[in-house]
Amino acid sequence: MPGIVADWLGAVCLVAGALLALVAAIGVLRFPDVLDRMHAATKPQTLGVLLLLAGVALRLRTPGDLGMVVLVGVFQLATAPVAAQMIGRAAYRAGRVDPTLLDVDELANR
Amino acid sequence: MTGGTGAQPPGRLRGRVATWRDQAVAFGWLVLIWNLLWGEFTWGNLVAGLLVAAAVLLFYPLPPVTFGGRLRPPALLVLAGRFVAELVVASVRVARIAVQPGFRPRSAIIAVPLRVRTDLNLALTAELVSLVPGTLILEVDRESGVLYLHVLDVRRPQDLADNRARVREIERRIVRAIGSAAEVRQVHTDHVEKENNS
Numbered sequence: 586m587p588g589i590v591a592d593w594l595g596a597v598c599l600v601a602g603a604l605l606a607l608v609a610a611i612g613v614l615r616f617p618d619v620l621d622r623m624h625a626a627t628k629p630q631t632l633g634v635l636l637l638l639a640g641v642a643l644r645l646r647t648p649g650d651l652g653m654v655v656l657v658g659v660f661q662l663a664t665a666p667v668a669a670q671m672i673g674r675a676a677y678r679a680g681r682v683d684p685t686l687l688d689v690d691e692l693a694n695r
Numbered sequence: 696m697t698g699g700t701g702a703q704p705p706g707r708l709r710g711r712v713a714t715w716r717d718q719a720v721a722f723g724w725l726v727l728i729w730n731l732l733w734g735e736f737t738w739g740n741l742v743a744g745l746l747v748a749a750a751v752l753l754f755y756p757l758p759p760v761t762f763g764g765r766l767r768p769p770a771l772l773v774l775a776g777r778f779v780a781e782l783v784v785a786s787v788r789v790a791r792i793a794v795q796p797g798f799r800p801r802s803a804i805i806a807v808p809l810r811v812r813t814d815l816n817l818a819l820t821a822e823l824v825s826l827v828p829g830t831l832i833l834e835v836d837r838e839s840g841v842l843y844l845h846v847l848d849v850r851r852p853q854d855l856a857d858n859r860a861r862v863r864e865i866e867r868r869i870v871r872a873i874g875s876a877a878e879v880r881q882v883h884t885d886h887v888e889k890e891n892n893s
Binding site: 605608609611612615616617620621623624625627628631632633649650652653655656662663665666669670673674677686687688689690691692693 | 728730731732734735782783785786789790792793794799800801802803804805806821822825826827828829831832833834835843845847849855
């Protein structure tokens with residue numbers, strides 16, 4: 586019985602995570618400039634990946650795989666912001682940011 | 696910023712002990728990660744892990760991170776809980792913006808000065824702020840401890856103030872969880888001042 590519950594919870598997590606990944610992909614296509622797209626590319630995906638990992642863990646339920654799942658989660662959380670910052674910074678410095686889309690730019694006069 | 700004063704021997708000794716302690720902690724984590732990667736704890740994995748960890752620390756030395764505070768488990772739980780809550784709420788918000796037909800979000804780049812300027816606090820705050828959807832770190836001014844972030848979907852000036860307050864709130868939670876007593880006081884007095892001023 587606990588097995589069935591875990592299977593269903595895992596399935597729900599997998600579907601929810603996949604939906605978030607899909608929405609992230611739609612966001613990447615629809616948002617107007619690099620920085621907005623970075624939001625879509627890196628953010629819903631954070632929760633999406635965590636949900637997918639939770640789903641996988643709930644379905645597998647073996648200690649060896651759980652260790653791996655935890656590691657994937659930790660490294661995902663640790664590296665995603667670094668990659669996002671590097672791309673955002675490069676885009677800003679290369680002038681790939683459309684100023685008409687910004688209400689305020691406090692980085693401009695620095 | 697580095698706590699020890701280099702001139703006096705006692706400070707230097709304490710600094711060296713702290714460095715050794717940091718190295719030992721890093722060593723332990725690396726061995727654990729190695730074993731998790733192989734998926735099982737065996738003597739062979741343990742020995743291999745020790746060798747790999749030693750090699751990593753020897754050949755890829757990192758700049759020392761000064762950790763002057765102490766861990767407070769209740770505050771750490773608050774930090775984790777609020778983080779998960781913000782993550783879910785903000786993920787749904789960005790997801791809705793992404794699929795809303797015909798909607799073009801306005802954005803802004805704002806500067807948020809932090810109160811505790813240690814590298815560790817700067818890195819952790821930037822990391823957590825970055826992970827929550829809707830805010831993206833663009834630039835970090837390490838000297839003056841300022842984070843520059845890109846905010847998605849700004850509708851009114853109040854949104855900017857809200858986001859500034861949110862980042863400083865995250866900083867406060869981090870310092871409460873892992874900061875030293877002096878840093879906690881710094882964050883707290885500033886907080887009260889801000890409320891009185893506004």
